Amino acid sequence: MEELLSLFYENREFIFLIITSVFLGIEVISNVPAVLHTPLMSGANAIHGVVIIGSIIIMLQADPSNYYALILGFLAVILGTLNVVGGFVVTNRMLEMFKKKSK
Amino acid sequence: MMTDLLGLSILELCYIGASITFILGLKMLSSPDKARKGNLIAGYGMGLAIIATILFKEELTADKWLNYTLILAGLIIGTVIGTRMALKVKMTAMPQMVSFFNGMGGACAAVISLVEFDHLRHGQETESGMLLVILLGLIIGSVSFSGSIVAYGKLEGKIGDKALPAGQFINIALLILLFGLAAWMVVVGCSEMSFIYALLFASLLYGVLFVMPIGGADMPVVISLLNSFTGMAAAFGGFLYGNQAMLTGGILVGSAGTILTVLMCTAMNRSLTNVIIGSFGGGSNSSSGKEGSHETVKEISVTDAAILLAYANKVSVVPGYGLAVAQAQHTVHNLEKILEEKGVELTYAIHPVAGRMPGHMNVLLAEADVPYPKLLEMEDANESMNSVDVVLVIGANDVVNPAAENDPNSPIFGMPIIKVWNAKNVIVLKRSMGKGYAGIENELFFHPKNRMLFGDAKDSLEKLIAEVKNL
The missing domain is CATH 1.10.287 (Helix Hairpins)
Incomplete structure (x- = not known):
């Protein structure tokens, strides 16, 4: 558990990037x-x-x-x-x- | 030589550049006049990211000559084979080609996970976070690979629809087993190669069993779904290496692909869960309630059909996979031109999932130079169907099957369809009385307004053109 938490903390910037990219992906093709x-x-x-x-x-x-x-x-x-x-x-x-x- | 810092900065700049091209590329792919440019831009970004990785990721050293040789050899082999396949494939086979290339990406992600697992277990201690990412990449990549290859085989007609008895339970059980095993490996910090091979095998099997029973109209949804799976697998790889280009590229495709999948499901009035868990159109023998045994099918001669068309005010063409198979897109365009000379107004009614992929018909007709405004989407076509004199159904079947509206037992019940029977006359061009991709009877053929013109779509159309010219 602790390791997973530290994984989260160490990669918080990536996780931020992931979440933004998810919404970007949805937004970018929504009018196709x-x-x-x-x-x-x-x-x-x-x-x-x-x-x-x-x-x-x-x-x-x-x-x-x-x-x-x-x-x-x-x-x-x-x-x-x-x-x-x-x-x-x-x-x-x-x-x-x-x-x-x-x- | 340049310093490490300079090289790494250039690398990261290239990754940022590549990420921007991916976003722009996807954006531009969503608008007709910029789409081609968007694809090229994303392609250049990809090339940039690949070259920068080779040059700047690690210091170039002489003792790794074998590594560099193999990278270049791999790139060349992949490029030659990939280009050849992509250039040789016929328009009709495009969907399975996409599925095949998608499978290659999934396999690539799975192989990366295999190597990194081996790498990880040789390290001092097994890091559970990294292990989790590796295992997820392996599972999703393998499912995407084997699923895509089965989808490819099915669309090529090499693999039939086979549903195991209790297949849904087997699939769910296998899925639970997969994630249970992966979770257990992460918790225990398992580093045995035999377990990762077991996981690999189970994932590949799941991919096969997942796609195997799915047939008919759900195939485009499956390909789109597997496409977004591979995107996710690529994103896990990006997470593993802390690589922004892989992350953005993978996640963009993962989320955009999922939305595209949902759009397709909505168009077909199917829920994604049912597509994933349920088999569709596969073993649907139970549902053929009324066989048209005592009803008769009316045939129409080419001459009569030509007269009907030439003296109509409005004609609507409903194209389907049969049109693609017969490569009749140019012929239908010729018929359209000749009829217009006679003052007939001709439009095309495009079902969103006609053919084997959404937009399949649009691509096909665009190849034949059919002007874009002549292509009506299903809703618009249905609205104006009452005023149409003749509907010409060319090689389409399930998308005009009334069972979708009035037979709750039908596997396609609830799917929006083109209501061709609202027009004054219907002519179905068809090779034989065979069933459509979903494997079910079509009542339309027995409808009083309908008449059949049997034969190859291209042949029949050419005969029609000749007859119309003679009138």
């Missing part, structure tokens, strides 16, 4: 028209690919002799990149169609 639901979902999907930074940090901090971390970290980098790159490219392809229309 139905047309954009699919591209928005796809774009959001690409943004959570930011998890790739965690896998890069693993690789940077891993001891070069720690093969467990290196192999899994390498796998994580590939998975994260797929999420980021695939996500943004797919979203861009969807949205290209909207652009074509408005010209």
Whole structure:
């Protein structure tokens, strides 16, 4: 319990950031028209690919002799990149169609 | 070389910059004319955050050459495969593609947790707070991964809807077991690898069992939900590393994704709890109260259909997944142009969940250059339905099924639908008398106002165009 409390105290700034971000996330997309639901979902999907930074940090901090971390970290980098790159490219392809229309 | 402090300051600045691009990107994705730019901006922010992490997070040292090589190799492999997949995928397969990439993000988060757990147990003492964050990241990431892959398989048609008997109880029991095990591990400070593998396995299993029985109209909701799960998993990672870019990115998607999920549920008059716990459309054999055994379906010939359309004042098109499968979006646009030359007023009635994802039809029709004002949302379309002469239902089924209004036993009961029978005539273009995605009969086909035009949507539309031209 005490450890959880200290976790809370040590991370109070992050917790503040989390709460603000939650409301920001809700606010930012609250006016989205139905047309954009699919591209928005796809774009959001690409943004959570930011998890790739965690896998890069693993690789940077891993001891070069720690093969467990290196192999899994390498796998994580590939998975994260797929999420980021695939996500943004797919979203861009969807949205290209909207652009074509408005010209 | 630069000092540590300078490098770390640049890194944090880049993270702030990336966070801003994520917020702006999401904001711009919500408005039609800025959406594409928003996606690109968020993409640049992501690139910035990735490059800055590689360069400034740790001091570049020669003995870690293997680490750097693997990072670059991973980035290149991921980029090549991801780009290829994203560029090759057909418009019809977009939803499952999103689901697949979402699964990759979830898997990434789960793998990070596995490594960090190993890291933590080699430390002096097990910190329960960090352990909690790691385990939550693992559970949510794994559920998101296996769930997304099942959703992908289902939309690809590789996995059918299967509901276990008492599946709901198994799911709830498994969920309790999952969080019970995780809580116990945190309290005891468990550092056994076998337990984390057990947790990983149980989470993956839960993801599969969670999505497996869900079919029909709930699939978009599930993908959106899993999308916000992955966002949360990314946020736990950010918490673990004290990384603001991961935190903001993850939480924004987590909360925005949840709201999007709720919006979709509202559009379908479904509660989120029911989607999560209940299976929908899966084993719905019990509900087919009246089979249309003695009722007959009226067919219409292409010529008659063409005459009906050409001499109508107002025509409304209700597109569905069948239109996407047949790749008939350009053909329907041609029919629209020809009918307009004849003075027919044509609009499209778009059900929010027509197709396999919200907005699916909008994207599809936008590809065919159908002008935006011609797309009516469901409420507007229903209001003006009385004045419509002919409704052309193209490859849609569940979204025009009257059972949603008048059969309380139907699995889609309560879902808002496009009330096409209020129009003067209905023509349904359909491949066969097969059932829709929810697997239920559609009374509309037996409705006195309705006539069927069997065949592939694209074929039928091309024949219609030819006939209308000849008139």
